[in-house]
Amino acid sequence: MNTLGPLNEDNVLERFYAVIPAGGAGSRLWPLSRAAAPKFLHDLTGSGSTLIRATWARLEPLCDGRTMVVTGRAHRRAVCGQLPELREADLVLGPEPKDSAAAVGLAAAVLYHRDPGIIMGSFAADQVIHPVEAFQAAVREAVHTAAQGYIVTIGITPTHPSAGFGYIRAAGALQVPGAPSACAVAQFVEKPDEETAAGYLAEGGYHWNAGMFVAPVQLLLKHLEAPEPALHAGLMEIGAAWGTPARRSVLRRVWPGLPRTAIDYAVAEPAAAAGDVAMIPGNFGWDDVGDFAAIGRLHSAAEAGNLTVLGEGARVYSDNASGIVVSDTKRVIALIGIDDVVVVDTPDALLVTTKAHAQRVKSAVEHLKASGDTDVL
DSSP states (O other): OOOSOSOOTTTGGGGEEEEEEEOOOOGGGTTTSOSSSOGGGSOOSSSSSOHHHHHHHHHHHHHTTOEEEEEEGGGHHHHHHHOTTOOGGGEEEESSOOOHHHHHHHHHHHHHHHOTTOEEEEOOTTOEEEOHHHHHHHHHHHHHHHTTTOEEEEEEOOSSOOSSSOEEEEEEEOOBTTBTTOEEEEEEEOOOOHHHHHHHHHHOOEEEEEEEEEEEHHHHHHHHHTTOHHHHHHHHHHHHHTTSTTHHHHHHHHGGGSOOOOHIIIIIHHHHHTTOEEEEEEOSEEEOOOSHHHHHHTOHHHHTTSEEEESTTOEEEEESOOEEEEEOSSOEEEEESOOSEEEEEOSSOEEEEEGGGGGGHHHHHHHHHHTTOGGGO
């Protein structure tokens, strides 16, 4: 039953519920990030705050405790330890990893059965954003736009031509009360090659797709049902049982058989084709910390050609060396006459590469998995 009354300027933000999907192993950040301790549980910025803690902190002023975390059972203890404010009812645990459509869709189904009038926003646990105030302003605009019947994405203003991100092509401005920068979305574009990405930047009107979505739960689930009826039916069955004694048995029975697909493919792209997607430009610094080169971008020392060292008590000697060292041991690491190096030292695995080859770390993880060396993954 809808308990929040009609949508209007006075209470639209009271309908907002933040959802933090916290999944993925972050294989390009191996051996720091692992299946049992993925990147969102680490402090990769040197701020003293892990990525998931920072995500929670920047959302809290917008939702006043209305925050749900969707993660795997293996991360329950670590997540609860880092987020002691998280209520048991707002911790959604999946029995096994699924793609983003199942994670975000399950949150929407659970919230829908609490109140069909809720507007939810999905924000990944492993992104770095600054300044926080600009992000919060964009989210407020997104909530006002969603209240008008849109699935809203926050598109990041590109700072360079990147082949590593999907893009959003904006269309005309929308006249939305409370959201002066809202615009329509013409299409979502797959990750381009470098030349195409440079063309997007020169042309203008393209934004990076950061995977941030704000939408009425009823509308999001409606757009999920058409292309993915089996996924929709399963999630709605789990959502209906969530607050009942049957929750665990229904989750164990239904979850393993759910289709795996990304929220972009299942919802965003078809909804954009139907004219139901809007965008708020995100004029703030954003990084998804996808590899060790990204960590370098977040630290001025590494970007200035010096050495960045992360890790409490790290013992590093440097002579005419630059790059990044992440140490989780007391072993002395000496670097002499080497540029843009990446060294990650953990008790059971050592990675040595360069920032230019940081994307290829995922290949090492795939090789280790194929060879059966899963104890270090």
